[in-house]
Amino acid sequence: MRAPARLLALLLACAVGSAGCSSQAPAGTYHAADISSIMPALSFHLIGPGGQPITEQFVRGKTTILYFGYTHCPDECPTTLARLSAALRMLGPAANQIRVLFVSVDPQRDSPPVLAQYAHYFAPQVEGASGTDAQLTALTKRYRVAYRRDPPDAHGDYAVYHSSAVFVFDADGRARLLVPDTENPTQLAQDLSTLSAG
Amino acid sequence: MSLLRWLLPWDFSVTVLTCCLTFVLLYARGVHRSRQSGTAAPARWRQSLFYLGMLLIYIPLQTRYDYFAQHMFWMHRLQHFLLHDFASLMVALAFPWPVLGAGLPSRWHAPLRRLWQSAPLRATYAILTQPLIAFTLFVGLIYLWLWPSVHFRAMLSLREYKCMNWSVAVDGLLFWSLILDPRSKAEGAAMHLGPRIFLALLTMVPETIIGAYLSLHQGVVYTVYAVCGRLWPVDAVTDQQLGGLIVWIPASMMCSFAALIVLRRWMYHDELVRSRGRVVATVAGGAATRPFPAVARTAAALPAAAAAVTGTALDLPALAGEP
Numbered sequence: 001m002r003a004p005a006r007l008l009a010l011l012l013a014c015a016v017g018s019a020g021c022s023s024q025a026p027a028g029t030y031h032a033a034d035i036s037s038i039m040p041a042l043s044f045h046l047i048g049p050g051g052q053p054i055t056e057q058f059v060r061g062k063t064t065i066l067y068f069g070y071t072h073c074p075d076e077c078p079t080t081l082a083r084l085s086a087a088l089r090m091l092g093p094a095a096n097q098i099r100v101l102f103v104s105v106d107p108q109r110d111s112p113p114v115l116a117q118y119a120h121y122f123a124p125q126v127e128g129a130s131g132t133d134a135q136l137t138a139l140t141k142r143y144r145v146a147y148r149r150d151p152p153d154a155h156g157d158y159a160v161y162h163s164s165a166v167f168v169f170d171a172d173g174r175a176r177l178l179v180p181d182t183e184n185p186t187q188l189a190q191d192l193s194t195l196s197a198g
Numbered sequence: 199m200s201l202l203r204w205l206l207p208w209d210f211s212v213t214v215l216t217c218c219l220t221f222v223l224l225y226a227r228g229v230h231r232s233r234q235s236g237t238a239a240p241a242r243w244r245q246s247l248f249y250l251g252m253l254l255i256y257i258p259l260q261t262r263y264d265y266f267a268q269h270m271f272w273m274h275r276l277q278h279f280l281l282h283d284f285a286s287l288m289v290a291l292a293f294p295w296p297v298l299g300a301g302l303p304s305r306w307h308a309p310l311r312r313l314w315q316s317a318p319l320r321a322t323y324a325i326l327t328q329p330l331i332a333f334t335l336f337v338g339l340i341y342l343w344l345w346p347s348v349h350f351r352a353m354l355s356l357r358e359y360k361c362m363n364w365s366v367a368v369d370g371l372l373f374w375s376l377i378l379d380p381r382s383k384a385e386g387a388a389m390h391l392g393p394r395i396f397l398a399l400l401t402m403v404p405e406t407i408i409g410a411y412l413s414l415h416q417g418v419v420y421t422v423y424a425v426c427g428r429l430w431p432v433d434a435v436t437d438q439q440l441g442g443l444i445v446w447i448p449a450s451m452m453c454s455f456a457a458l459i460v461l462r463r464w465m466y467h468d469e470l471v472r473s474r475g476r477v478v479a480t481v482a483g484g485a486a487t488r489p490f491p492a493v494a495r496t497a498a499a500l501p502a503a504a505a506a507v508t509g510t511a512l513d514l515p516a517l518a519g520e521p
Contacts, residue, residue, distance in 0.1 A: 033350070035354060037355075038351055038354050038355030038357075038358065039354060039355065040356075068427075141209065144268060144353065144354055144356070144359075144426055145425075145426045145427050146265075146268070146269040146426060146427035146428065146429055147427065148429055161427060161428070161429065161430075161431065162427055163425060163426045163427030164424060164425055164427065165425045165426055165427070178354070178425065180421070180425065181424075181425075
């Protein structure tokens with residue numbers, strides 16, 4: 001009888017298939033979540049410092065930390081950027097091999113000079129960038145994060161919603177880590193040195 | 199224009215578009231051809247159910263709605279409710295399979311029939327329609343994709359996200375087709391009517407448990423929405439509770455709705471057997487076939503039951519053997 005063998009093979013295939021569907025990445029030595037196998041490599045078209053168009057080549061060869069926000073952000077962005085720059089300071093000279101790409105989702109208010117001033121206030125490795133709505137949509141879609149701007153009120157003020165995700169890419173642009181907002185600078189510094197060592 | 203905006207793809211997927219378009223075009227062609235050839239086209243309510251069901255599968259999979267579902271937990275649950283419980287139930291209730299077959303080019307019929315009757319496909323069908331496996335798949339998929347670590351990955355990885363949505367849509371279609379099959383077991387349905395009612399009601403239990411847990415739990419189980427950003431400033435626990443309520447109430451409701459449809463069918467089935475017994479007892483021979491159109495007309499008042507009656511009427515030779 002060949003039918004039972006076929007049944008068994010099919011069941012096995014289903015089991016393997018579903019395991020492949022939901023398999024967990026092996027537990028790494030990172031505090032952050034390992035996203036190596038699940039997120040795409042770094043790729044973007046944005047407007048960089050000086051208003052020049054930039055692509056992923058802008059940060060190629062450096063470990064890159066990608067974070068979305070806006071300079072008028074009252075709490076989350078300064079807190080996160082302060083946390084990131086504290087980790088960079090702990091790393092000392094090794095931090096020169098790291099870039100923080102702060103992508104503003106509020107290009108109307110965050111012109112390149114405004115962004116550059118804001119970014120360098122935190123650390124020399126922080127670079128500000130922004131882009132057209134189409135460019136920002138493409139990038140946020142790629143990394144499955146949301147952003148939204150409310151219509152301006154009578155004073156021209158408006159709220160901006162953005163993700164709190166901090167993505168880390170290695171020097172080759174591969175997606176490696178997703179840093180939760182509970183991770184402190186010491187843990188982040190450890191993660192970054194483990195990443196550059198590996 | 200704004201309506202078009204809601205129907206145009208957000209994250210364009212060739213597979214979704216091709217599958218939905220193929221189904222709809224084949225169905226339309228099947229209806230047209232059965233009209234032309236003089237065979238009965240499916241009832242209008244059945245056609246509407248099919249088209250509406252397909253639209254409600256297309257919208258959450260392909261349009262801008264998908265973007266909302268990626269960033270709000272309750273909208274994600276609503277998406278799965280549509281794919282897994284609501285739209286797939288509508289399509290299954292329409293029982294489009296014979297019409298889709300009729301929509302295929304005639305020269306494909308024989309090879310496809312041979313393919314369908316081949317051992318591997320028969321075995322797959324037998325496995326998937328085995329009640330315990332069908333139940334485990336249907337409920338298991340809800341639990342699998344709601345498992346916190348699996349859910350976290352699925353919301354970040356495009357591949358796993360697609361795998362998740364496809365799996366719930368396809369399994370929804372499979373499960374509801376099994377439960378709502380208008381044919382009797384003797385005509386090729388995988389299950390008797392009674393066990394189908396039991397199975398539909400049984401799925402309510404695990405759905406209620408996980409729905410109630412998420413609705414009443416005070417801690418945040420799914421952190422990924424905070425990481426990737428919510429579209430509105432909604433509290434994480436509120437978002438989670440709303441999502442839980444969708445699993446708890448509407449999803450369970452669809453199970454009882456399906457059970458009621460099958461119960462209705464079962465009652466008609468019994469009525470037919472009884473009335474047939476009476477007819478056979480009073481009227482002799484060939485005249486016994488006459489009362490059936492009348493019964494079918496009465497039953498047509500309730501669309502779902504009409505399908506059952508058509509099914510049972512065809513099942514007479516098989517029933518004749520029963521006491």
